[in-house]
Amino acid sequence: MAKPNIFEQIKDVEYALIEYPEYQHSLKLHRSMLKMLTSIEEPPSKITTNRWEDFVKKFSRQITLEKPIINDLDAAIFDAQIALRICQHTLSILKDHRIEQKGIHNLNELYEALEKRELDMSQWLDAVLKGDAEWFESHGKQFKVEPAVLIFVFSKPIQPRLEEIARKIPASALNQWWQPICPVCARRPALAWFKEGKRYLTCSFCGSQYLANRFLCVNCGNTDPYSLGFYTFKNFSEFQIDFCEKCKHYIKVIYDNKLKKRIPRGLEDYLTQRLDELVIEAGLRRI
């Protein structure tokens, strides 16, 4: 199961604000982002050229995949002007929600560069599509912004379209993929659902859910069961942490049949933040 469309995701945030008030700060930030993205969610999407429909059709028929779908996307399929506006809005929302005041990010310089049209959007989109870590590293230094924040901002325009692919790709292609990275967006998921004895890695970015070996570290690829461990929690029996002793990274696992309250698709990472706090205290790292 993939993430629903953005309008449904907004309804799910409203539900979560009532059921999980302890996470309201990040849920409200997320809701603002989703509302901003509704402008490009209605078909035909204004953010992509008319090549998009053919691209999606090709992948909705694919039975198997050889490489992540994002590798076949190029920046020219996106409208650079609309993408730029989405990035600007994303930054404004981060500023409105006072992400800056946490003392780690100064977003003004980047905001001005976007406003003055100083950035070549197609190059930035290209860096996002290729997952070019060096690009974000060096521009992070230039703008004094953490690379992760830059990736967050410049990935926003492409996220709804990758979610669309994740909704349309046949389950057979996802379940024969059998690799740790996401078959759609090539990111490494930090989360999984456990259903009917199987572990499904779950990408928080595009929403893909795909079958994976239970004994596999998503970070380093370790498959040795003797150096892969797990934590369970007395108070949160519906969750488990799977971790790797070799690289010290972990993923959060949600046990579908033990859930006490519904966790909507796409909000898993927000609604399990308490686990991250507990596990990071124990010396493990998030992917």
Ligand SMILES: [Zn+2]
């Ligand atoms: Zn993904």
Ligand SMILES: [Zn+2]
């Ligand atoms: Zn590992």
